[in-house]
Amino acid sequence: MPHVTYPGFPRIGRRRELKRALEGHWKGNIGTEELLDIARELRSRHWALARDAGADSVTVNDFSLYDHVLDAAVMVDAIPERYRPLYEVDPLAGYFAMARGRQDDHIDLPALEMTKWFDTNYHYIVPEVSAGQTFAARPDKVVREYREAVAAGYVARPVLLGPITFLCLAKAVDGSDPLARLDALLPAWGGVLDALADAGAEWVQVDEPVLALDLDDATREAFRLAYAWIATRSRVRVLVATYFGSLDGNLELAMSLPIAGLHVDLARAPEQLDAVLDALPAGRVLSAGVLDGRNIWLSDPSAILPRVRKLRDRLGDGRLWLSTSCSLLHVPLDAGDEMRLPGNLATWLSFARQKIAELRRYADAAQGDEDAREALARQRVLVAGRQAAPGVVRDEVRKRVRQLTAQFGRRRSAYPFRAAVQRERFGLPDLPTTTIGSFPQTATLRVARAAHRAGKLDDEAYTAVVRDEVRRAVAFQEEAGIDVLVHGEPERNDMVEYFGEQLDGYAFTSFGWVQSYGSRCVKPPIVYGDVARPAPMTVAWSAFAQSLTKKPMKGMLTGPVTMLQWSFVRDDLPRADVCRQIALALRDEVRDLERAGIGIVQIDEPALREGLPLRRAEWNGYLAWAVEAFRITAGGVSDATQVHTHMCYSEFNDIIEAVAAMDADVISIETSRSRMALLDAFARFRYPNGIGPGVYDIHSPRVPAEGEMASLLARALQVLRPDQLWVNPDCGLKTRDWPEVAAALTAMVAVAKAARQRLGAAA
Ligand SMILES: Nc1nc2c(c(=O)[nH]1)N[C@@H](CNc1ccc(C(=O)N[C@@H](CCC(=O)N[C@@H](CCC(=O)N[C@@H](CCC(=O)O)C(=O)O)C(=O)O)C(=O)O)cc1)CN2
Numbered sequence: 156m157p158h159v160t161y162p163g164f165p166r167i168g169r170r171r172e173l174k175r176a177l178e179g180h181w182k183g184n185i186g187t188e189e190l191l192d193i194a195r196e197l198r199s200r201h202w203a204l205a206r207d208a209g210a211d212s213v214t215v216n217d218f219s220l221y222d223h224v225l226d227a228a229v230m231v232d233a234i235p236e237r238y239r240p241l242y243e244v245d246p247l248a249g250y251f252a253m254a255r256g257r258q259d260d261h262i263d264l265p266a267l268e269m270t271k272w273f274d275t276n277y278h279y280i281v282p283e284v285s286a287g288q289t290f291a292a293r294p295d296k297v298v299r300e301y302r303e304a305v306a307a308g309y310v311a312r313p314v315l316l317g318p319i320t321f322l323c324l325a326k327a328v329d330g331s332d333p334l335a336r337l338d339a340l341l342p343a344w345g346g347v348l349d350a351l352a353d354a355g356a357e358w359v360q361v362d363e364p365v366l367a368l369d370l371d372d373a374t375r376e377a378f379r380l381a382y383a384w385i386a387t388r389s390r391v392r393v394l395v396a397t398y399f400g401s402l403d404g405n406l407e408l409a410m411s412l413p414i415a416g417l418h419v420d421l422a423r424a425p426e427q428l429d430a431v432l433d434a435l436p437a438g439r440v441l442s443a444g445v446l447d448g449r450n451i452w453l454s455d456p457s458a459i460l461p462r463v464r465k466l467r468d469r470l471g472d473g474r475l476w477l478s479t480s481c482s483l484l485h486v487p488l489d490a491g492d493e494m495r496l497p498g499n500l501a502t503w504l505s506f507a508r509q510k511i512a513e514l515r516r517y518a519d520a521a522q523g524d525e526d527a528r529e530a531l532a533r534q535r536v537l538v539a540g541r542q543a544a545p546g547v548v549r550d551e552v553r554k555r556v557r558q559l560t561a562q563f564g565r566r567r568s569a570y571p572f573r574a575a576v577q578r579e580r581f582g583l584p585d586l587p588t589t590t591i592g593s594f595p596q597t598a599t600l601r602v603a604r605a606a607h608r609a610g611k612l613d614d615e616a617y618t619a620v621v622r623d624e625v626r627r628a629v630a631f632q633e634e635a636g637i638d639v640l641v642h643g644e645p646e647r648n649d650m651v652e653y654f655g656e657q658l659d660g661y662a663f664t665s666f667g668w669v670q671s672y673g674s675r676c677v678k679p680p681i682v683y684g685d686v687a688r689p690a691p692m693t694v695a696w697s698a699f700a701q702s703l704t705k706k707p708m709k710g711m712l713t714g715p716v717t718m719l720q721w722s723f724v725r726d727d728l729p730r731a732d733v734c735r736q737i738a739l740a741l742r743d744e745v746r747d748l749e750r751a752g753i754g755i756v757q758i759d760e761p762a763l764r765e766g767l768p769l770r771r772a773e774w775n776g777y778l779a780w781a782v783e784a785f786r787i788t789a790g791g792v793s794d795a796t797q798v799h800t801h802m803c804y805s806e807f808n809d810i811i812e813a814v815a816a817m818d819a820d821v822i823s824i825e826t827s828r829s830r831m832a833l834l835d836a837f838a839r840f841r842y843p844n845g846i847g848p849g850v851y852d853i854h855s856p857r858v859p860a861e862g863e864m865a866s867l868l869a870r871a872l873q874v875l876r877p878d879q880l881w882v883n884p885d886c887g888l889k890t891r892d893w894p895e896v897a898a899a900l901t902a903m904v905a906v907a908k909a910a911r912q913r914l915g916a917a918a
């Protein structure tokens with residue numbers, strides 16, 4: 156029978172136990188031992204869950220206390236010097252300092268940079284290397300976890316982030332080429348493999364997702380070198396795992412590596428099945444990622460079973476592993492927990508646990524097991540039934556999308572004219588200050604929302620709590636002297652889920668948590684049907700907030716591409732079409748805000764860059780419909796209405812033209828952790844419209860010094876026109892606490908005022 160396994164498992168816990176333990180630990184309420192106990196308990200529970208669902212082997216070292224890329228850096232001792240003193244005395248404190256920064260009486264350490272993991276909503280900590288970088292094996296974590304699994308009776312496979320992907324993701328602080336450090340890195344790697352071999356590991360999974368990207372010759376050569384080196388000296392069997400796309404031009408390279416097994420993604424790239432089977436060297440194991448690790452739909456046996464049969468016919472049982480396309484990190488744990496979904500939706504879903512059970516079913520059915528075959532026959536009927544279910548296809552929504560014309564995406568006048576009209580209307584100073592939307596989500600607020608949801612707090616009482624938060628945010632901003640205000644988003648659990656809850660065609664889960672970074676999780680809503688807006692979603696809150704102040708109040712919406720990217724999207728309609736449906740619903744909201752007197756509307760698109768296909772050949776197709784969707788959303792308002800957008804974690808160099816084509820009047824972007832490096836693209840391109848490069852890293856609890864913000868602003872002023880520059884934080888403030896926010900924003904306003912004065916004096 157084919158071997159059933161998976162490339163990695165969610166780690167946050169069924170009820171986000173890891174999140175609570177981490178946050179308790181950071182607050183000082185949970186000691187190191189207790190935190191490590193909880194982590195161990197979670198690993199053991201998750202292995203049991205995978206085994207009970209039908210996995211023949213489990214993964215080890217996919218667990219992490221914060222991030223698996225940071226773990227990979229620590230594993231080879233790539234710990235930047237500034238964290239080392241702390242790391243030597245207290246490894247856990249040093250680890251968290253790299254992840255989140257640390258500020259106390261003795262230490263003031265910013266966090267390492269954080270960025271998106273390929274095209275997912277997961278964020279990793281960017282490893283730092285330099286030309287003189289040395290490495291050493293620190294195998295203790297992976298070996299300890301391997302021994303844990305073996306002691307508990309599992310067939311366990313350690314997972315390591317591959318050396319080439321590690322170096323490709325790393326950033327050289329001195330501008331050198333990280334790949335040039337490969338020779339130095341490999342001996343440390345060898346040390347880890349030796350330690351695993353000594354501990355008894357047979358297979359080691361080495362993740363090389365960059366094999367799904369376009370690679371240059373140097374990187375391909377590095378692959379050959381690294382795996383030849385590993386093959387000559389390791390005593391373990393190496394399974395190289397690729398995922399998030401097709402091997403495409405790297406197929407030959409992957410096949411030529413001297414490894415014992417290869418994992419391929421057959422969910423995103425089912426078309427590579429034949430090519431992979433034809434090219435697979437004799438004797439090599441194929442781990443076939445037949446089920447989608449990135450989405451939550453129960454698979455269609457009419458599509459999957461023939462593939463499984465073909466795989467088995469060609470490879471026999473001994474060389475075939477059945478797996479999900481990628482780590483299950485990107486889906487929630489158990490659809491069986493969902494009791495409140497509409498209609499038959501719950502029966503259409505497959506989360507981590509169900510995916511493994513599905514794999515078992517396919518393996519058993521391919522083997523001829525009657526029960527499994529019958530179960531798959533029932534599954535086929537279930538999946539086919541989706542099309543006819545209520546709300547899945549709505550004629551009026553389809554018609555509206557069909558009738559879209561270029562006119563929908565056009566503002567009335569070009570930017571320079573709009574800018575003049577808006578300058579007149581708002582009379583803002585140079586370097587206007589603003590924030591990105593959310594203010595701290597206080598414990599009171601979250602407890603009230605939980606009680607409201609549970610039916611223990613009525614609408615009126617809940618609304619009163621939220622109104623108080625809006626009042627507090629507005630009062631603070633006036634006091635601090637901020638120029639363009641926000642209402643603070645206290646009514647939102649999350650910027651995507653909140654809208655998903657109000658739009659038709661969307662459903663939301665009760666426990667469908669997915670890790671975004673560290674202890675932070677999201678509950679992506681599910682687009683299962685055609686999307687429409689039954690009623691205004693934000694107008695009442697924005698209008699209430701505007702009634703509290705004479706300063707302009709910025710309306711706040713999540714854009715169509717981000718709504719798509721951060722949801723689980725139906726698999727029976729092209730993404731571009733789903734995106735257009737969402738754009739039309741949001742366009743109506745923008746116009747309603749304008750009608751209610753809101754003069755500035757921000758349409759957040761933090762996920763626009765993330766949605767960019769991994770292969771360049773597909774970029775233009777994506778960017779065309781993504782930009783169009785934004786423009787449809789923004790295009791219905793007058794010249795005097797100022798449209799903002801916001802993006803974070805984005806590498807803009809490659810897509811600056813598309814960003815400009817969005818034609819937002821103002822864009823705010825995340826730049827502070829990279830010390831404004833992201834501005835290069837805007838400067839080189841002579842980006843014409845308003846731009847607010849973040850001067851305050853909100854992902855760390857650390858309060859930036861005035862001097863730091865002033866120096867970031869000065870750098871921005873070197874490359875941008877003063878009349879186009881805005882002053883704002885990197886992103887929303889919902890993850891922060893009020894005291895930090897108050898201190899940081901007060902300092903930010905002071906920095907802007909000082910810079911304004913200097914500009915005035917220079918003029
Ligand atoms: N979808 C999405 N993706 C994103 C971002 C984003 O904001 N949203 N931002 C970027 C960074 N990623 C982030 C992801 C999550 C969070 C975040 O703060 N998440 C919250 C959860 C948000 C949420 O849904 N909150 C709910 C549920 C809160 C909750 O846990 N309630 C308790 C009860 C109250 C309590 O005891 O606190 C419970 O249900 O048990 C609410 O406020 O209603 C968290 O992990 O803490 C921040 C940034 C990129 N990707």
Ligand SMILES: [Zn+2]
Binds near residue numbers: 803885
């Ligand atoms: Zn943001």
